[in-house]
Each structure stands twice: as structure tokens, then as C-alpha cells.
Amino acid sequence: MEQVVPYDEWRAGAADPSFSEWLRSLSEPEWSAVVSHPFAASITRGDVPDAAMRRYLIQDLQFVDSFTALLGAAVASADTFESRVPFGRFLGQTATSQELTYFDRALEALGATPGDLTSPRLEPVTEEFRALMDEARRGLDYPSILALLCVAEWSYLGWASRAAEPLPENFVHREWIELHEGPEFRAWVQFIRGELDRLGPRLGEEERLRVLDVFRRAVRLERRFFDMATES
Numbered sequence: 001m002e003q004v005v006p007y008d009e010w011r012a013g014a015a016d017p018s019f020s021e022w023l024r025s026l027s028e029p030e031w032s033a034v035v036s037h038p039f040a041a042s043i044t045r046g047d048v049p050d051a052a053m054r055r056y057l058i059q060d061l062q063f064v065d066s067f068t069a070l071l072g073a074a075v076a077s078a079d080t081f082e083s084r085v086p087f088g089r090f091l092g093q094t095a096t097s098q099e100l101t102y103f104d105r106a107l108e109a110l111g112a113t114p115g116d117l118t119s120p121r122l123e124p125v126t127e128e129f130r131a132l133m134d135e136a137r138r139g140l141d142y143p144s145i146l147a148l149l150c151v152a153e154w155s156y157l158g159w160a161s162r163a164a165e166p167l168p169e170n171f172v173h174r175e176w177i178e179l180h181e182g183p184e185f186r187a188w189v190q191f192i193r194g195e196l197d198r199l200g201p202r203l204g205e206e207e208r209l210r211v212l213d214v215f216r217r218a219v220r221l222e223r224r225f226f227d228m229a230t231e232s
């Protein structure tokens with residue numbers, strides 16, 4: 001990895017000196033490329049062609065599968081009782097109810113087959129993203145798990161909160177935006193960031209760099225995931 005500004009040095013001059021902000025700002029320019037990605041912008045305008053949206057959501061359902069398993073690893077690896085609970089709650093509420101019915105309804109409306117939902121051919125970026133999450137899940141290292149969850153949720157809040165009212169009428173676009181913004185989702189992202197902000201300062205320099213490496217890899221994969229969706 002190239003020379004990075006150590007967290008302690010960086011925080012002295014930062015407007016927001018939080019550890020999560022250190023991770024995010026050291027992931028530029030990729031971070032901004034994700035939250036302002038043309039495919040995400042197209043979702044917020046409601047003009048993604050059906051075939052592209054179908055391809056994206058088919059791959060994303062496989063992403064969400066590994067992501068859901070990773071939430072279980074967060075429950076298992078968190079260092080306090082207070083920290084386990086929000087992951088468990090999110091797992092039981094959002095991830096399994098809202099999200100699942102959305103995928104079912106949206107993919108049916110887009111003409112996907114049952115096989116597209118259960119056993120699609122994975123794109124390389126989907127494989128790599130799942131491998132990264134599955135590795136973190138097996139490693140049960142709470143800071144690395146947090147880094148992956150944080151990128152996935154915070155970057156989606158980033159593009160979705162750029163959507164202008166009125167939201168698209170088409171439910172496939174509108175609900176996908178609504179799932180990733182609003183006060184509840186914002187509080188969830190804040191919780192994950194808060195966990196990183198609580199733990200980051202306690203880590204040694206090498207551990208911080210390891211967490212940064214995971215964070216950056218995830219940001220690059222988010223970008224490639226949107227690129228993949230754009231290529232269709």
C-alpha cells in the first residue's frame with residue numbers, strides 16, 4: 001500500500017476527526033465515483049432500462065445473500081451486548097422482510113425467471129464481492145466486518161440521498177431509493193460508523209491499515225458493481 005496519512009496525524013487537522021471519516025476520505029476519489037455513479041444517478045431519475053435493472057438486481061440479490069450472512073458474523077464478533085442487538089434487529093427486520101419482498105416483486109415485474117433468483121451466473125465482480133464478505137465472515141474480525149458493512153450501507157445512503165423529489169413513479173426505482181434513505185436508514189449507517197469510530201482509535205497502526213485496506217477494496221468493488229450494471 002502507498003504511504004497513507006496515519007489516523008492520529010490526520011485527525012489533528014480534520015473538520016470531522018472520526019475514524020470512519022478517515023477511512024472514507026482516504027478512499028477518494030473512488031468513494032465519490034460510487035455515490036455519483038451514472039448508474040446510481042439513473043436509478044434516482046427512474047430511467048434505467050428494464051434489462052439493465054434486471055441484470056443489476058439479479059446480481060445484487062446474490063450480494064445481499066452474503067451481506068446477510070455477514071450481519072450474522074457481526075452479531076457473533078461484536079465486543080459488547082449493546083453492539084450485537086442492532087445487527088440482530090436489522091437482520092430480522094429490514095434485511096429479511098422489506099428487502100426480500102422488494103427483490104421478488106421487482107424481479108418479477110422485470111421479467112426475471114425463477115432460476116435468475118436462485119442460481120444466476122455470477123459476474124466476476126459479484127464473485128469477488130462475495131469472496132471478500134465470506135472471508136471477513138469466517139475471520140470474525142469485528143473491525144473488518146464493520147468496514148465492509150459500513151461501505152455497503154454508507155455508500156448506498158450517499159447516492160440515494162441525492163435523489164430529488166418527486167421520486168420516480170415506477171416502484172422498481174422508487175422503492176430501491178426509499179430502502180436506502182430516510183431517518184431509519186440514516187440512523188443505521190450512523191450506528192455502524194459509530195462502532196468504527198469507537199474501535200478505530202483503540203487499534204494499533206497496523207490494524208488500522210488493515211481495516212483501511214478492507215474499506216478501500218470494498219469501495220472499489222462498489223464502483224465496479226455499478227460499472228457492471230452499466231455495461232449491459
Ligand SMILES: Cc1ncc(C[n+]2csc(CCO)c2C)c(N)n1
Pocket residue numbers: 060063064067094095099151152153156179180222225
Ligand atoms: C452492491 C451493493 N452494495 C450495497 C448495497 C446496500 N445494501 C446491501 S444489503 C442492505 C440492507 C438492506 O437494504 C443494503 C442497504 C447493495 N444492495 N448492493
